[in-house]
Amino acid sequence: MAPQRAPRLEVVEPDAWQSTPVAFSRIFLSRDGTPIAAGHSDEGIFRFDPQQKAWLPLRALEAPENVWAGRQGIVVLDAVGVGPSFVVKWFDFQGSLLRSFPLQGNPGYVAGLAVDEEGLVYVNDPSDEKGIISVYGPTGSLLRRFADPLPAPGREEQVLLNQAWIALGGDGSVLVAFRFEPRLLIYRRTGALLADVTLEHPVVDRRREEERDEIPERFGVDDKGRVILRAFVYWTTAAALPGGGYVLGFGDGSFVFFVNRAGRLEKIWRVTDGQNPFTTFDYWDANIEIVGNRLAMGAGSALARRPGKIAYFRLDGGGPTK
Numbered sequence: 001m002a003p004q005r006a007p008r009l010e011v012v013e014p015d016a017w018q019s020t021p022v023a024f025s026r027i028f029l030s031r032d033g034t035p036i037a038a039g040h041s042d043e044g045i046f047r048f049d050p051q052q053k054a055w056l057p058l059r060a061l062e063a064p065e066n067v068w069a070g071r072q073g074i075v076v077l078d079a080v081g082v083g084p085s086f087v088v089k090w091f092d093f094q095g096s097l098l099r100s101f102p103l104q105g106n107p108g109y110v111a112g113l114a115v116d117e118e119g120l121v122y123v124n125d126p127s128d129e130k131g132i133i134s135v136y137g138p139t140g141s142l143l144r145r146f147a148d149p150l151p152a153p154g155r156e157e158q159v160l161l162n163q164a165w166i167a168l169g170g171d172g173s174v175l176v177a178f179r180f181e182p183r184l185l186i187y188r189r190t191g192a193l194l195a196d197v198t199l200e201h202p203v204v205d206r207r208r209e210e211e212r213d214e215i216p217e218r219f220g221v222d223d224k225g226r227v228i229l230r231a232f233v234y235w236t237t238a239a240a241l242p243g244g245g246y247v248l249g250f251g252d253g254s255f256v257f258f259v260n261r262a263g264r265l266e267k268i269w270r271v272t273d274g275q276n277p278f279t280t281f282d283y284w285d286a287n288i289e290i291v292g293n294r295l296a297m298g299a300g301s302a303l304a305r306r307p308g309k310i311a312y313f314r315l316d317g318g319g320p321t322k
Contacts, residue, residue: 027298058095101140112166126162146191197263
């Protein structure tokens with residue numbers, strides 16, 4: 001299966017983006033197309049106003065790690081204090097805090113965050129041996145855990161290895177996509193396992209072999225004594241497709257993978273701006289959302305301290321939409 005060139009629609013990059021001092025760590029697009037961004041460190045969350053063509057600050061936060069937006073409002077996972085502790089904060093689209101609750105346990109790090117139609121919050125807790133996906137009620141009651149963690153030699157290694165993205169399908173399924181492994185788990189919302197799939201493709205295999213040839217050890221320690229994951233395949237957020245199935249971004253936004261309801265690979269897009277791969281812009285964490293008949297990729301660049309941008313693609317491969 002050869003990668004197809006993604007049908008490019010447009011890149012949204014208003015002048016205001018270039019003048020903002022904020023480098024976004026995550027850009028998320030709600031299903032109505034409203035761009036919501038989490039700023040780097042304590043810069044809070046922002047909403048893009050298309051009339052003003054500017055990012056408007058909604059709320060100052062301590063350290064927003066993840067953001068989700070939908071009809072019910074904006075849900076942010078904020079890392080608070082030393083440690084840190086993680087708090088789910090629910091805002092309306094004007095930035096007013098509606099409610100909040102702390103996550104139970106000590107996750108260490110949280111990747112995936114999703115909210116369903118009933119207001120249940122799905123959170124990735126890579127440190128929990130009872131299940132790396134925790135489901136909370138709208139007011140913070142822990143309802144259930146599911147998805148067994150991948151085995152690791154210690155807690156720090158487990159937290160690294162079991163970071164996972166979450167996407168909620170319209171058919172009641174839940175996709176758990178490991179951040180550093182080409183492995184997909186698909187569950188019912190109740191936690192019953194439907195599929196366990198390892199994605200195999202030359203694009204994936206080549207990246208894994210390049211990493212393993214360079215550094216064969218899986219785990220290591222950086223110059224500050226922290227455990228690091230050395231050989232890995234890096235995935236970004238996943239999203240559910242309208243007709244069933246899911247789409248995943250390859251770490252740096254260079255490829256987009258489409259899988260069916262059973263998690264089987266169906267096609268791959270190679271993402272470019274018409275001339276160069278998306279990676280040449282030095283944007284990482286290319287977060288994906290489905291907005292109508294378009295795939296929207298919001299690319300943040302907190303590490304490079306550069307303003308983010310959003311690219312849109314037609315899902316049906318047709319021409320530009322108005």
